[in-house]
Amino acid sequence: MSGPIIELADLRRSFVVRRKVGRLRRERTEVRAVDGISLRVEPGESVGYIGANGAGKSTTIKMLTGILVPTSGSVRTCGLDPVPQRRRLAAEIGVVFGQRSQLWWDLPLRDSFRVLGALHRLDAGVAHRRSAELVDRLDLERLLDTPVRQLSLGERMRGEVAAALLHRPRLLVLDEPTIGMDMISKERLRRFLVEQREASGTTLLLTTHDMSDIERLCDRVLVVDRGRLVHDGTLAGLAETVALDRVLVVDLPGPHPDLVVRDVRHVDSELDGQRQRLAFDPRRTTAARVLSDVSAQVEVVDLTLSEPAIEDVVQTLYARPTEEPVD
Numbered sequence: 146m147s148g149p150i151i152e153l154a155d156l157r158r159s160f161v162v163r164r165k166v167g168r169l170r171r172e173r174t175e176v177r178a179v180d181g182i183s184l185r186v187e188p189g190e191s192v193g194y195i196g197a198n199g200a201g202k203s204t205t206i207k208m209l210t211g212i213l214v215p216t217s218g219s220v221r222t223c224g225l226d227p228v229p230q231r232r233r234l235a236a237e238i239g240v241v242f243g244q245r246s247q248l249w250w251d252l253p254l255r256d257s258f259r260v261l262g263a264l265h266r267l268d269a270g271v272a273h274r275r276s277a278e279l280v281d282r283l284d285l286e287r288l289l290d291t292p293v294r295q296l297s298l299g300e301r302m303r304g305e306v307a308a309a310l311l312h313r314p315r316l317l318v319l320d321e322p323t324i325g326m327d328m329i330s331k332e333r334l335r336r337f338l339v340e341q342r343e344a345s346g347t348t349l350l351l352t353t354h355d356m357s358d359i360e361r362l363c364d365r366v367l368v369v370d371r372g373r374l375v376h377d378g379t380l381a382g383l384a385e386t387v388a389l390d391r392v393l394v395v396d397l398p399g400p401h402p403d404l405v406v407r408d409v410r411h412v413d414s415e416l417d418g419q420r421q422r423l424a425f426d427p428r429r430t431t432a433a434r435v436l437s438d439v440s441a442q443v444e445v446v447d448l449t450l451s452e453p454a455i456e457d458v459v460q461t462l463y464a465r466p467t468e469e470p471v472d
């Protein structure tokens with residue numbers, strides 16, 4: 146099938162909530178969770194869908210996966226109307242929710258894969274071959290007989306991703322896939338997703354609060370604010386629009402006065418200057434140049450480079466007074 150994988154046109158979803166006003170009165174208020182979003186995602190794209198808490202990300206995902214009916218506008222996923230064609234859509238998409246499991250808590254992973262294969266009506270031989278391949282690639286072999294509730298978060302998420310890919314969906318939707326995971330588990334999962342995309346051309350749509358997920362996985366970033374799309378472009382384009390400083394943290398062998406480096410703002414020092422934070426605008430200089438200038442003054446024993454948090458990027462974007470929604 147050709148055509149876009151996701152197509153939203155003026156999509157809206159409101160909720161009526163009852164808010165307490167004063168001590169006794171309750172007032173009905175309309176929350177516009179998604180407020181007129183239009184976009185297309187083409188096959189093979191990898192798209193990050195980001196925004197602050199309550200921006201409308203999950204509501205959008207629920208509509209494009211058929212969990213929630215839109216108030217108005219249209220949504221097509223893999224050419225299908227998600228709610229009425231939910232069963233057909235299930236064959237085309239895989240969904241992973243970081244905070245919710247699609248696996249059976251008391252069953253070993255192996256059995257969950259069997260049940261899912263049957264639900265997708267896969268031939269037993271095909272299901273076995275596919276799960277064996279995913280088990281191998283996601284390093285799940287030694288965990289197959291462990292009940293899901295006994296798995297660590299990172300292990301369970303690898304199981305979730307395998308489960309979501311068992312039927313070879315064209316679109317994989319990941320809602321906060323790395324939330325709560327340690328660095329090594331996050332990196333492992335990201336590497337797998339990059340490989341998956343290269344090998345199978347799976348389209349990825351993910352929401353995350355972790356900038357590194359976007360950096361490693363997405364070539365396009367959509368930013369949503371109060372139900373409206375406020376950025377659609379590359380991460381580099383977003384960084385340029387927002388122009389947030391990056392921060393280089395350097396550890397020195399001993400106490401040291403505050404460093405003075407060109408194109409750098411000294412943020413703070415700890416331990417009598419043994420650790421110093423240096424902020425720089427990536428459009429004016431690079432981490433390599435800052436490091437080289439610091440090394441010319443003093444030995445650097447360790448360093449880390451921190452990226453702006455998604456919350457900061459998004460907040461700065463909203464704070465721009467001339468910003469108009471793109472749709």
Ligand SMILES: Nc1ncnc2c1ncn2[C@@H]1O[C@H](COP(=O)(O)OP(=O)(O)OP(=O)(O)O)[C@@H](O)[C@H]1O
Nearest residue numbers: 160162176178196197198199200201202203204205
């Ligand atoms: N079932 C519901 N009933 C009432 N209000 C809802 C419902 N679901 C979502 N909302 C409201 O809609 C808005 C958008 O919520 P949504 O969960 O889509 O945000 P989000 O961007 O996914 O946030 P987070 O990053 O915190 O997951 C919020 O104000 C939320 O309170």
